[in-house]
Structures are given as C-alpha cells and as structure tokens.
Amino acid sequence: MKPYLNQDDKYLTAQGLITTLVELALSRGIALHKLLRGTGVFEQDLMSVQHQFSISQQVRLLTQFKQLMKSADSGFLLGSQLANDTSVAAQGVLHAAHIGQALKQLHNLRMQLAPLLFSYSYVHNEQYYIVLQNAVGLDDEISQYVMEIYSAAFYQVLKKVAGERVPCQFEFACKRARHSQEYEQHLGLKVAFEKPITRWVLNKHALRLTNPAFSSFRFSQINSQLAALDSANSTFVEAVSRLIYQNPALNLDQVASQFAMSPATFKRKLKAHGVRFSTLYGEQSKRKAIYLLAMREQCNEQVAMRLSFYDIANFRRAFKRWTGLTPSQLKG
Numbered sequence: 001m002k003p004y005l006n007q008d009d010k011y012l013t014a015q016g017l018i019t020t021l022v023e024l025a026l027s028r029g030i031a032l033h034k035l036l037r038g039t040g041v042f043e044q045d046l047m048s049v050q051h052q053f054s055i056s057q058q059v060r061l062l063t064q065f066k067q068l069m070k071s072a073d074s075g076f077l078l079g080s081q082l083a084n085d086t087s088v089a090a091q092g093v094l095h096a097a098h099i100g101q102a103l104k105q106l107h108n109l110r111m112q113l114a115p116l117l118f119s120y121s122y123v124h125n126e127q128y129y130i131v132l133q134n135a136v137g138l139d140d141e142i143s144q145y146v147m148e149i150y151s152a153a154f155y156q157v158l159k160k161v162a163g164e165r166v167p168c169q170f171e172f173a174c175k176r177a178r179h180s181q182e183y184e185q186h187l188g189l190k191v192a193f194e195k196p197i198t199r200w201v202l203n204k205h206a207l208r209l210t211n212p213a214f215s216s217f218r219f220s221q222i223n224s225q226l227a228a229l230d231s232a233n234s235t236f237v238e239a240v241s242r243l244i245y246q247n248p249a250l251n252l253d254q255v256a257s258q259f260a261m262s263p264a265t266f267k268r269k270l271k272a273h274g275v276r277f278s279t280l281y282g283e284q285s286k287r288k289a290i291y292l293l294a295m296r297e298q299c300n301e302q303v304a305m306r307l308s309f310y311d312i313a314n315f316r317r318a319f320k321r322w323t324g325l326t327p328s329q330l331k332g
Helices: 017-027 032-036 043-047 055-069 074-082 088-094 099-108 140-162 180-187 204-208 216-226 236-246 252-258 263-272 277-295 300-306 312-323 327-331
Strands: 010-012 117-124 127-134 169-171 199-203
Touching: 010 055, 017 032, 017 043, 017 055, 017 074, 032 043, 032 055, 055 074, 055 140, 074 140, 074 180, 088 099, 088 140, 088 216, 099 117, 099 140, 099 204, 117 140, 117 236, 117 277, 127 140, 127 204, 127 236, 127 277, 140 180, 140 199, 199 204, 236 252, 236 277, 252 263, 263 277, 277 300, 277 312, 277 327, 300 312, 312 327
Parallel strands: none
Antiparallel strands: 117 127, 127 199, 169 199
C-alpha cells in the first residue's frame, strides 16, 4: 500500500460520484460529449468495470458539470443522489449498525467515497464535531461546491442509516452564499456562514441512533469485500497537512525531509497539487489554535507555545489574520 496518493494516480472506479454526476447531467439534457470534453475521461472508460480514474479527472468532471448545469442547487442535488450509491464502499456506510459506526466507516473509506476532503473529529460539551478540509488543491469556487455536495450527501446518509431525520448543524467558512436558501432547503435551518472553519456538528447522543434495517450478516459480508480494496490512506496534500498539524514547529525543509524530498522537489510537488506550503501551514495552525482555545480551553500563552510562537502579540495577530477574530472573541 502506498503511503499517499497523488492527484493523478488512477485508482477510483466510475461508481459513486462519477456515475452519479453523469446520470444527473444526462437527466437534465446535457450531452455526454460536452460533459466529458477536456476532462481526460472518455465514454468507453465509463462503461468499463476495470477502468480507473484519478482525483484530478474527478475534479475536472465536477468543474464541467457545475458549468453546464447552471443551477444554484446542482451541488445539493448531486450530493443527495450520492446517498443512493450502490458501490460496496457506500454500502459499508449505509449498512452500519448505528450512526457512530457509519461515521467510522465513512472515515475509513473516504479515499473511495470522498477523496476531495478529509476531516478531524472530536467531542466537546455534548457535541460531536467533524472539521472539514480540502484533501487536494481546489480554487475557492470549486472548494465550496464540493462542500455543498458532501454536506448534502452527509445529511442524507444520516437519515438513511437512522431511518429518521438527524438534527445537524452546518457551519461554513465561506461568505454567505447568494443561494443561501438552497442551503436551508437541502441541509435544514441550522446553517451558518463566515465561520472560522467549516464543520458539521451533531449532538453526541445521535451517534447511538440505530439502523432499523441493520443485518449483521450483510454488514460482515460487505466488510469482507471491503478488505480486498487496496488504496492509500490519504492524498499527498492530506499527508502534508496532518504532519504539519501534529508538528507545528517543523519548517518547509524539515517537512520535505519527512517525505524524503529536497526542499525544491517538495515545493514543485506542492505546486503540482495546486497548493503552497505557507497556505497549508496557516490552515493547520488555525485549526489547531481553534481546537486548543475553544475545545481544550487553553490560554493564549499555552496555545502560542504549542504553535511555536514565542511572542503572544505575534500569535494574536496571526490568529486575527487566520480567523478574523481575536482569541478572546473566539472564546466568547
């Protein structure tokens, strides 16, 4: 098993997002050749059970789909349809015994089901938080579109597993969308924008909601099939991000060394993936600072030291730049 996947590595099947996207586009009268133009995906590829696709091809398809659909709700429609995915990976989530197990399956199978995102999860004050981040380099518009797709899919999956609507709060780091009514229509009324980070929030008691259709035999059968899947556990961008999060004192040269690359090669690889080290470093520092301040209730001095700031004023300025808030404002 490779330690991580590059965005051009081909390992994805057509099942899941690609097939769902194509079916929805065709149902709206979009010609297949227009959808596939410039994506590096061909019609015969979609018909082959052996053909594999890369994350970069998936992103190009999504971009083309968004442009051709020309509707504010297309991301939410796509996400809702994804909850009907019949792939073995999706079934591994949908046939879980309870919501907590479904979320664990979703995390373990994210490289098949949602390779464009990765997450950190934690519990605080009776709430279960899932903090979302890009696992590949995406521009702001496509990044938010991906969040719409997977937020809608997540909301529908919770409902399918529990057999009932599961209250969930959605917080987005982006500015309030012009089509914010679509967010409320597809995600419920607990939607907020311009937050420091993007995250999904559940009451922790929801994790115990059971699946009324659960079959231990079926679930074991699916997991046996899943065991045969061979894929890396993360993308390159995720691997770098997690290393920075865990070791904020590391600089670019030291991180490059951890990946057995020279600094120049490492920077070229990051650029090829559409990201910069400074951007990843800032994102991970922001997320760690928010976690330590708001969840662990540490003081500014403790957090600054954990993030290798040796001047409190510099930490406050950096935090304000990352979030638009001071540490005191975040704590409320």
